[in-house]
Every structure is written in C-alpha cells, then in structure tokens.
Amino acid sequence: MHRSYHRGRALGVAALALIAGAGLSTVAAPTPAQAQISIGIGINVNFAPPPLPVYAQPPIPAVGYIFTPGVWGWDPTMWDYYWVPGTWVAPPQVGLLWTPGYWGWNNGAYAFNAGYWGPHIGFYGGVPYGFGYTGVGYAGGYWNGPHFYYNSSVNNIANIHVAYVYSRPAPAITTHVSFNGPGGATARATPAELAAGREPHVAPTADQTRQAQVAQRDPALHASVNHGAPAVAATAKPGVLTGPGVVRASAAGGAWRPPPEAGKGAAAGRAAAAAHGPPAAKTAVVAHAPVAKPAAAAARPAATPKARPAARPEARPAAEPKARPAAEPKARPAAGPEARPAAEPKARPAAGPEARPAAAPEAHPAAKPGPKEGERPQ
Numbered sequence: 001m002h003r004s005y006h007r008g009r010a011l012g013v014a015a016l017a018l019i020a021g022a023g024l025s026t027v028a029a030p031t032p033a034q035a036q037i038s039i040g041i042g043i044n045v046n047f048a049p050p051p052l053p054v055y056a057q058p059p060i061p062a063v064g065y066i067f068t069p070g071v072w073g074w075d076p077t078m079w080d081y082y083w084v085p086g087t088w089v090a091p092p093q094v095g096l097l098w099t100p101g102y103w104g105w106n107n108g109a110y111a112f113n114a115g116y117w118g119p120h121i122g123f124y125g126g127v128p129y130g131f132g133y134t135g136v137g138y139a140g141g142y143w144n145g146p147h148f149y150y151n152s153s154v155n156n157i158a159n160i161h162v163a164y165v166y167s168r169p170a171p172a173i174t175t176h177v178s179f180n181g182p183g184g185a186t187a188r189a190t191p192a193e194l195a196a197g198r199e200p201h202v203a204p205t206a207d208q209t210r211q212a213q214v215a216q217r218d219p220a221l222h223a224s225v226n227h228g229a230p231a232v233a234a235t236a237k238p239g240v241l242t243g244p245g246v247v248r249a250s251a252a253g254g255a256w257r258p259p260p261e262a263g264k265g266a267a268a269g270r271a272a273a274a275a276h277g278p279p280a281a282k283t284a285v286v287a288h289a290p291v292a293k294p295a296a297a298a299a300r301p302a303a304t305p306k307a308r309p310a311a312r313p314e315a316r317p318a319a320e321p322k323a324r325p326a327a328e329p330k331a332r333p334a335a336g337p338e339a340r341p342a343a344e345p346k347a348r349p350a351a352g353p354e355a356r357p358a359a360a361p362e363a364h365p366a367a368k369p370g371p372k373e374g375e376r377p378q
Helices: 191-196 206-216 268-274 290-352 359-366 369-375
Strands: 067-069 071-075 080-086 084-091 097-101 104-107 110-113 116-118 139-145 148-152
Touching: 067 097, 071 206, 071 290, 084 206
Parallel strands: none
Antiparallel strands: 067 084, 071 080, 097 116, 104 110, 139 148
16 A cells, blocks of 8 residues: 655655565555555655666576666655666566556655556556656567567567567657656556556565665765766666676766755755645656646737737628628619610611701711700800
C-alpha cells in the first residue's frame, strides 16, 4: 500500500532500501482509490527529481538477464536525490517482467512508487526510461515458454550469442522527464495496466536492493553533486560501480533547479520544508506544463475579435443600400417615357408620306428639324 510522508519526512532504515524500486517489503495489489499509482511503499518529497540522464545501455552479461532502467532515489539523511544506475538483472523466476518504479505528484508532494516483478507490465507513470521502457509497456522483449526473446533494436546484446532474437523498432524517446505530474509525464493508467497491478507480484531482487544501497553510499551519484549527469549511469552487473561494463552519462537530461537546502542534510531539509509550507508542483522541474498554457490561452482571444467584427459590418451595409436604390429608380422611369413617345411618332408619319408624291418627302425632312428646335422656346 502507498504511504504518505509529508514534505520528505525521514523514513526508517528498512524503508530506505525501497527507493528506486529496490525494496525489502512485500507488495500488495492497489485498492480502487490507488488507480493512478503503482505498488509498494512510497516516499514523499517536496521538490521534483532531476530529469533522466542521457546514457547508453551496457552490454548484457549473460543470456536470461533483463535490463532494469536507472531511476532517481531519495536519501533523507542528505535531503537529496541520488541516481540508482540501470543494470542487467536475472529475474526472480521465468515468465516475470519488470515494472519500474516511478515518481508521481500526489497529494501535495512527489511520491515514489516502488517497482515490482510480474507476468505483465503495469503502470509506471508514463515515464520514458528508454531501452524498451517507452512509458507504456515494454518493447525490449517477451517470454515464450522458458525462453526470453530479445529485441535487438533496443538491447545491447551483440557481445554474446543469443539464440532467441528479433528486431522491432520501438517508439523514439523525445523527453527525459523523470516523474508523472505537472511539468512531467501526463499518462494515466490504462485498464490493462490496472489489471496488471492486481496480479500477484514479486518484490525487487537482492541484486536490485544492493544496487540501490551501493549507489546511495556514493556521494558522486547525489544530484546536488552531479547536477543530473552521474558518473555511473548504468552497470553490466548489479552492485558493481567500477570496472568493465560501467557506463557514464553523456549529458544531463535537462536543467534542474533544486531548492537551496538540497544536499544540506536532514535537519536543514526539515527546517526548510517547515518554513516553505506545502510543496508546489512547479518546483525543480524542467519544461513546466504551465509555461506552455499561457501561450495557448493568448492565441484564443486574438482569433475571436478579429474574425467576428470584420465580417458583420462589411457584409450587411454594402448589400442593403446598393441593391434597393439602384433597382427602383432606373427600371420604372426608363420604361415609361422612352417606350410610349417612340412608338407613336414613328408609326403615324411613316404611313402618310409613303402614298404622296416623291417631291413632298424631300421638303419634309428639312422642315422637321426646324419646328422641333423652335418648339422648346415656345
């Protein structure tokens, strides 16, 4: 079950090993109220973890191992995050897959939800850990009876002979967010992930627990020291942070702005947490979601006033005054005076003069223009 420890309150020694998915206690299926969180005992912190570092996968040590990605753990004694390197792990039994732990914004704090082994991949916050863990499900391989089939497009397995291999491109990783919540991943558990969460599970193995414990004791892996780019990002073997198979982070996954008390110890952390009050979701995150929302909101008002006022005044006044006055005065006066006078004078004179002698018509055309011009002054 998930437990809340407000504002990063220090946990007991047994709970320390639960960070980063390496736990000592048994896990239980979530209740309906826990639909959006994974399984395990949680830790709550009042500022967000750094982005996931950029690193390559070390070579597989032997057939049958499954890669478990790195994750940020929490050290309450130092009041600091620390990196638990990704590593290859032998599953506790055939047929089980690893659902990574994840950080999620929950009830005013960042809560950690421990990972677990199970027959299906459950919800891990939509965090894109890479190497087949795209944020939903697992694209790194699958079980077929007693054999695990490896996807060579996301696993570094070229160093040994692997009989059961296939190649299928996985979705590209475009972000390095390390938590679910404002400014991070926004995924919600699917029905299939919720069903996987209700299945029987197995706690992290002893190798995974040792990996987290060894990492916590290394000062160089603390975020206040490495600023999100740990010197040991992944290992070929759990619990071994030196020698062949150790991979260094090539870069931090993004900027990280922790509060001043980070890395100053539990006393300083508790005092700062009490002074700051309830934590805010916008602290120490990269590419906050609220930064993009104002830009979208500003675009909507600008589009509305421009379209409506411009269409109404121009269309209505231009159509009504021009069509009505032009049709009424021109049609009626032109039909009355022009048709009637033209029909009467042309028909009557043409019938009379045609029967008279030819000399008379020659004198008439010259006389007709005279009376017409003289009639207007009378």
